[in-house]
Amino acid sequence: MAAEVQRRAGLYPDGYDLAFLWFSLVDVNHGRERVESHVGTRAEPSFLLSALLIQLWHQWYVPAEFRDRHLSTRDELIERLCGWLPKLCKQFAAHSRSSGRIVSIVARALGIISQRAGIQYTCMTSPGGTIEEETEISVPTSQTDRGAQLTWLLKESEKLLRRLRPDVVYVKKSASGQRQSSREQHEVEAVLQVAAHRVGIACAIRTTEQVRAAHVPKAKGAYNELLERRDIKTRSNKNRRERYLYALTALGQLPQDEQET
Numbered sequence: 258m259a260a261e262v263q264r265r266a267g268l269y270p271d272g273y274d275l276a277f278l279w280f281s282l283v284d285v286n287h288g289r290e291r292v293e294s295h296v297g298t299r300a301e302p303s304f305l306l307s308a309l310l311i312q313l314w315h316q317w318y319v320p321a322e323f324r325d326r327h328l329s330t331r332d333e334l335i336e337r338l339c340g341w342l343p344k345l346c347k348q349f350a351a352h353s354r355s356s357g358r359i360v361s362i363v364a365r366a367l368g369i370i371s372q373r374a375g376i377q378y379t380c381m382t383s384p385g386g387t388i389e390e391e392t393e394i395s396v397p398t399s400q401t402d403r404g405a406q407l408t409w410l411l412k413e414s415e416k417l418l419r420r421l422r423p424d425v426v427y428v429k430k431s432a433s434g435q436r437q438s439s440r441e442q443h444e445v446e447a448v449l450q451v452a453a454h455r456v457g458i459a460c461a462i463r464t465t466e467q468v469r470a471a472h473v474p475k476a477k478g479a480y481n482e483l484l485e486r487r488d489i490k491t492r493s494n495k496n497r498r499e500r501y502l503y504a505l506t507a508l509g510q511l512p513q514d515e516q517e518t
Contacts, residue, residue: 272296272304279304280311283330301364302341309334365389367418367426368503370496371445374406376414379500380421383508386488390421391497403441407448414452426453426460427468427507429499463503471506 275292282288296304312331319327369378375395382389394413396406418426428449431442446462453460469480483489484498489505492498 272300273307275300276304276307276311279308280315302338305334305338305341309338365421365423366504366507367421367423368500368505368507369426369428369449370500370503371428371431371442371449373441373445375410376445376449377496377500378417379497379504380423381501381504381508386505386508388501391500403444407444410445411448411452414449415455418452418456418458423458425507426458427503428460428462429503430462430464461507463506468503468506 275296279289279292282292293304309331312327312334316324316327316331365380365382367378367380369376372393372395375393377393378391379388380390381387394410394417396409400406400409426449428446431439431446433439450460450462465480469475469483472483473479483502484495489498489502492501
């Protein structure tokens with residue numbers, strides 16, 4: 258019996274259960290809004306598709322006095338779902354160009370820059386490349402032992418990833434060298450990889466050259482020119498601009514100026 262339930266469960270897309278609950282709460286005040294608040298960005302397209310399929314299936318059984326409202330909701334779902342399609346296709350094409358292979362669509366990404374005792378990150382969602390959250394996590398000054406610092410940062414990084422649930426994390430690779438700060442930044446990068454592995458999220462350490470290659474041909478100063486593009490340059494400092502660019506790259510989207518050419 259359990260095996261049969263698992264087999265049947267695999268037939269339904271992500272968001273189906275919430276979509277059925279959403280459909281059932283049509284007459285409950287704010288019921289549907291509360292259900293949608295639990296649908297993450299990544300699951301929204303499948304949620305909308307499920308809701309539409311449920312709506313279409315039930316339209317044959319709706320009493321005549323409720324039919325107009327039912328059809329209006331159907332049309333709204335179609336419009337919302339269609340709004341996703343061109344943006345998802347652009348992401349898919351951009352990822353295919355940058356990686357040379359077919360990959361899954363990314364709806365939420367983190368761009369992270371590691372520091373000696375913390376991280377700075379930008380969380381971005383798609384479609385539209387909207388910044389969802391942008392801040393930093395720093396080890397408390399009371400933590401002086403390096404092992405204790407890394408353990409604290411590992412726990413906080415896991416909490417962050419479980420809360421935001423990004424599809425992928427891009428971490429800027431720290432410069433190589435014998436400086437103390439470089440070695441400690443590499444330790445933080447390792448901590449991020451461990452945290453992502455524990456949570457089950459893809460995490461990639463990316464050099465500036467790899468990020469550049471995802472957008473423009475190789476040329477002297479090409480990466481710095483990316484940071485000068487209109488939508489990136491509006492960030493208040495270079496650190497924020499780089500985090501923005503890394504998250505944008507993880508989403509598979511192109512900077513503003515290139516989109517318009």
